[in-house]
Amino acid sequence: MSAAVVWQKLGVGGTARAALKRQRPRCLWLTGLPGAGKSTLANLIEHALHERGLHTYLLDGDNIRHGLSADLGFSEADRDENIRRVAEVARLMVDAGLVVIVAFISPYRREREFARSLFAPGDLVEIHVATPLSVCEQRDPKGMYAKARRGDLPDFTGVDGRYEAPENPEIRIDTSDQSLQESLRQILNGLE
Amino acid sequence: MSAAVVWQKLGVGGTARAALKRQRPRCLWLTGLPGAGKSTLANLIEHALHERGLHTYLLDGDNIRHGLSADLGFSEADRDENIRRVAEVARLMVDAGLVVIVAFISPYRREREFARSLFAPGDLVEIHVATPLSVCEQRDPKGMYAKARRGDLPDFTGVDGRYEAPENPEIRIDTSDQSLQESLRQILNGLE
Numbered sequence: 001m002s003a004a005v006v007w008q009k010l011g012v013g014g015t016a017r018a019a020l021k022r023q024r025p026r027c028l029w030l031t032g033l034p035g036a037g038k039s040t041l042a043n044l045i046e047h048a049l050h051e052r053g054l055h056t057y058l059l060d061g062d063n064i065r066h067g068l069s070a071d072l073g074f075s076e077a078d079r080d081e082n083i084r085r086v087a088e089v090a091r092l093m094v095d096a097g098l099v100v101i102v103a104f105i106s107p108y109r110r111e112r113e114f115a116r117s118l119f120a121p122g123d124l125v126e127i128h129v130a131t132p133l134s135v136c137e138q139r140d141p142k143g144m145y146a147k148a149r150r151g152d153l154p155d156f157t158g159v160d161g162r163y164e165a166p167e168n169p170e171i172r173i174d175t176s177d178q179s180l181q182e183s184l185r186q187i188l189n190g191l192e
Numbered sequence: 193m194s195a196a197v198v199w200q201k202l203g204v205g206g207t208a209r210a211a212l213k214r215q216r217p218r219c220l221w222l223t224g225l226p227g228a229g230k231s232t233l234a235n236l237i238e239h240a241l242h243e244r245g246l247h248t249y250l251l252d253g254d255n256i257r258h259g260l261s262a263d264l265g266f267s268e269a270d271r272d273e274n275i276r277r278v279a280e281v282a283r284l285m286v287d288a289g290l291v292v293i294v295a296f297i298s299p300y301r302r303e304r305e306f307a308r309s310l311f312a313p314g315d316l317v318e319i320h321v322a323t324p325l326s327v328c329e330q331r332d333p334k335g336m337y338a339k340a341r342r343g344d345l346p347d348f349t350g351v352d353g354r355y356e357a358p359e360n361p362e363i364r365i366d367t368s369d370q371s372l373q374e375s376l377r378q379i380l381n382g383l384e
Contacts, residue, residue: 012235012238012242012248012250013237017242017247017248017249020242020247043203043204046203047203047204050204050212055209055212055247055288055289056204056288057284057286057287057288058203063284063287066286067278067283067310068277085260085277088259088340089260089281089284090258092255092260092285093284096247096249096255096288099248104262116307118259151263167355192208
């Protein structure tokens, strides 16, 4: 065996990276309508896990749409490609030993199934933030539903863009009938 | 201030993630011709840093070309897009607190300059694995140079694809006149 081959075998694997962090790397995938509360909950989850000493990262529109997916729009094909890239990055980060929280509408079942296919069984936890459309639209934190109803935002999920709700998510929460703290507790309990 | 706004401010930042890992997150970017020894060195670096308790990750063709960039080929435009994505992922991983090692030919100056532009000054360390072409071609570990010389691998860097050597890399090493251990020591010293 040549020296080069021996050296390459010294490569660090996912198990070693996770062991150094003393945690189980996983991907927590939040899906739901615009305004459902995904980003707020994702931030809460990351904060709670970080406080417990876990090594985390959060992937959402803020850090993906202006960078890795800056070349993509909101057509069905571009949404698919965006979620494909997010899923691949999440996979790399789980391999790096992190607990990765993903917060995207991710409206289509096929793209969430693709994401799941990249992980070992149990390593992707699908969390449906199942706030009803009427509540999301009433909140309308960024005025997007109003804009979409006026016809100024084509393909807006919940208005003229479809949302395919998960059939069997690991966790389902409805933020309209419980406080954020209760939703957070439900998720943290669900992870144990 | 609404409860939602307060909650979102609890988000965990890059500084907190790095503090938990007790390390300075950085991107070590290895560039060089095919066969220069980038992958071997990248594995050695990761192993050495991991042994010292650092939280690392390695991005290379093995985990990028079959996943995130599986849709891309080797034309100039596709190489650019591949490196753009790798740079964006490295930026996210540094934000996650990791020391990220990138090992790609990354032949064009403009794409390496783009990568550098994503990081704070000092956070990207460019390492030119400057093994001469004649040595790389003589080694030809995967028989790629021979294939390219026969005309079976168009756009192969070093043969009919150009390689623009870095002008001012933070570290430059030539694996043809020193052992792998010496090259590794040179890089680790350069990082301190």
